[in-house]
Amino acid sequence: MPRLYQITIPGLSPKGDFTAARRRLIADFPRVLDVLATTIPATVLVAYFGEDEVDAWLDALSDSVATRRMSLLRSDAADAKHTSSAA
Numbered sequence: 001m002p003r004l005y006q007i008t009i010p011g012l013s014p015k016g017d018f019t020a021a022r023r024r025l026i027a028d029f030p031r032v033l034d035v036l037a038t039t040i041p042a043t044v045l046v047a048y049f050g051e052d053e054v055d056a057w058l059d060a061l062s063d064s065v066a067t068r069r070m071s072l073l074r075s076d077a078a079d080a081k082h083t084s085s086a087a
Contacts, residue, residue, distance in 0.1 A: 002033055005046045005054065009061045012042040017065050024064045025057060032057075 012021065014037050022035040025046065031053075036045040046057060 002047050005052050008043040020068050021061050021064045024060050
């Protein structure tokens with residue numbers, strides 16, 4: 001029978017980070033069946049079989065959010081550089 005585990009990651013955006021976080025957990029952890037968004041800010045529900053791997057899930061989610069944020073910052077910096085050089 002599947003189990004559920006609720007995880008809150010400060011800064012997790014349901015619109016911006018959820019899809020990447022969901023893909024990461026499902027790809028990296030074979031016992032994770034699904035990752036569900038919740039109405040609670042920065043919180044997901046992990047559906048899984050067997051033993052939980054909470055520490056590993058938290059590390060993967062934190063890394064996923066940080067990686068996405070860094071790519072957004074780089075993109076913003078590149079846009080700002082392009083805009084200032086065009087002026």
